[in-house]
Each structure stands twice: as C-alpha cells, then as structure tokens.
Amino acid sequence: MGDFERFYNKALRFLSFRPRSEKEISDKLKTQKASPVIIEKVISKLKEQKFLNDEEFAKWWIEQRTTFKPRSLRLIKLELRQKGISKEIIESRIINQESRGDLERAKELVKKRIEKFRDLSKKEIYQKLGSYLARRGFDWETIKQAIDESLFKRV
Template structure:
C-alpha cells in the first residue's frame, strides 16, 4: 500500500467517528503527513497531497461543510444544548464560513431550538442535583452552569424565574 492510500485510509478512519469540517480534516492530515517522506506517489508537497485527498473526500461526499454545520447545530441544540452564539463560535473555529452559518440558521426548513427553550430544558434537568443544596448556593450554581453553556444573562434570568421559587432568586 502506498503512502497516499495510507493517508486516505487514515482520513476515512478519522471521519468514521463523527462528521468533520474540511478544516478539521486538513489539520488532521497536516499532523499525519509529517511522518511521511516526500515525494509521495506523484506529489511533491504536503499541500498537493492534502488537496488531492480533500478533493477525493468531497467527491465521495465524506466532507460537506453544509451538512456538517447542520449536523453540528442539531447536536448542540438537542444532544448537548448550547446557546446559539456559542454554536456559531464553535462552527467558526471549525472553519465554517459566517455566510454559510447564517444561511443555515435562516433556512425555514431547518429547525433551530430557541436559546430560552434549551436553557429551560437544561435547568429542569439540572435542578434535581441541587435539591439538597442551600437555596442561594443552588441558585448561584445554576447561573454558573447556564452561563458556561453560553446563555446570555437575560435568558438565564428568565429561566431562573421559572425554575426557582421566587424567594430564592434575588
């Protein structure tokens, strides 16, 4: 098996765990390619071989930034809820263009759960952990927990008002 095929197989393995953005795959290949001697097959540089692998993965629909971004938003909305601004930040870090993110979020057919609904659901699940806590401590922990998920203070306050008895959230 030649080195090109080895790198391509490593890419397939990397993509088998979860969908990836193009940028993630490029960064992964840059790390892996440093172990190989050049020239590899017909390629003179690392960039040439990475471009070729990325092109092949795109042709076979293993890399699609639009589908990846939709998947990521869905995961961060339902499975591991985060605030939308936090999700946007993560997508930008993964190399997804702001225009593509906006296009997906504005798509009427793509359901985006509101930050308030996500925060409320998280708080309802989390409040059980705080039953034995002193009310003020429980309140503070809930605020920190929701803030760590990227929710803004206005949303946190509304959620706290709904999940905590009035006398505790002062």
Template sequence: MDDIYSRAKEYAFKLLTFRPRTKKEIEDKLAGKNYPTEIIRQIVQMLENYNLVNDEEFAELWIRDRCKVRSYGRWRIKHELALKGIDRALIDEQVNRLISDEEEFEMARRLVEKKRKTGRLNKRKVYAFLRRRGFPKEIVNHLLAEYGWEEAENPCE
C-alpha cells in the same frame, strides 16, 4: 508520489470511519502527518466531490446533536463549529435556520428545571451553568426572574 497519495487517501478514509469531519479537520490531520500540501488539497477535493466531506451537512448534524443531546445554546454551538473550521456565514445561517429563539429558551428552561429537581437551584451557579452552556444573558436573566431572582448584571449578589 502515487504511494504518498494512496497513504494519505487511506488515512483520510480511516478518519471518516469514526465520525463525520470538516474540511479543515481533514486538512489539519493530513498536515499533521506531514503530507504535502498539494496532496492534501487533492484528497480534500476528492472527498468533497464524493460528498464524504460536506461542511454544510456537518454543521447541521453538529447543531442537532448539540441541541438534542447536550442542550447547548447558540453561542456555544457557534464557537465549537468555528473551532472546527466552518465558515462564519454558514454557521450563522445554519444556527438561525435550526434553532428558534423559543427553542433555545425552552432548552434553557429544561436545564433550570433539571437543576431545580436536584435541589441545586442557586442563582450564581445557575447563571454560570447556563452561560457556559452558551445561552445569552437575556435568556438567563429572564429565567432567573421567572424563578424569583431579579435580573442583575452581577448574578453573584
């Protein structure tokens, strides 16, 4: 049993050398290698005790990266974090703490400006692009109006 624990621990450490992981990611990876549930629980507990797995810190890093590097809106970030097994209450708390309404609006505006500079400012495409990036309809419609398109339920008109 000690040999299995050692191999599982080594595998978990290896996973953490590539990038930070959530508790669920570690659990899923270890379960995928068919390690016993009790060993997985012990490994995850040990990693949390040494602060090597911390969902709160992971969420903060993820949000900052997705805003700064990829310019994603709240909805997309929340969705990605939920897929990684982060608790919904923690997601909402971190997103609301780290992304203001004004910052989200400015991120969306910068993306529209970038599209405008490339000459690809088509109402339907801009609407779809911003929605895929996770921006709410209210922000998207406001920006469409700012660029001379009326707000519409159906942006394809």
C-alpha cells in the same frame, strides 16, 4: 501504497468516527505530515465522493449540540467557526434553530438540573444554575429569565 492512498485512508478512518469539516481533515492530515498538495487532493476526492460536506457537517453539529449537549446558539456558532465553517453556512443553518431560541434551551437545562438543588437556598440555586448555564454559553439575561421562570413554577 503511495502517499495519496495512505493519507486518503487515514482521512477515511478519521471520518469513520463522526462527520468532520474540511478544516478538521486538513488539520489532521497536517499533523500526519501530509504535503499541502496531498491534502488538497484528499479533500477534493472526499468532497467528490460526498464524504465531506461542510453544510451537512454544520447541520449535523447543530442538531447534536441542541439535542444531546444543549448549548447557546452563540457558543454553537463559535464552535463551528473554530471548525472552519464559513459564516454564510453557519447563518443559513442556524436560522432554523433560532425559532426555538436560547431561552427554551436554557429552561430545559434548568428543568433537568433544578431537582439536584431543591435543598439549597434561592441564592445558592441561582449561583449553581447560573454558572452551569454560563458554561454552556448563555448570556446573563437568558440565564436569569430561565431560572426565574423555573423557580416560580416550582414554588
């Protein structure tokens, strides 16, 4: 088996776990000591066979991050940039999510977590929920508004 086939099979195995970006495949093959020429050929063949598509990957990543591990759009954009997705693709894919907005996502997260803190003071609830939402990339205004609205509904 030649180098191309060996690295192509490694790339397919890597793709079998979840969709990947071109950069992720390239980085993985670099760690496996593939030459730049082989990496380019493998990526080209994967794209040709429609196993690799950064636009579809961005769509999938955004759906996963807004559904299963809710994050702010700002943090999702950062994650996609780190995965090598172009700004144009990110902006075109994120527009659909902006209608729902970060505030709605933050309120959903607060709603899920607030019962854990029902015995705490208002200040402690703010601290715990605030740091929880901040770790998920929400800005302070969104955090404050989501917590305020949830606390007033609860009282």
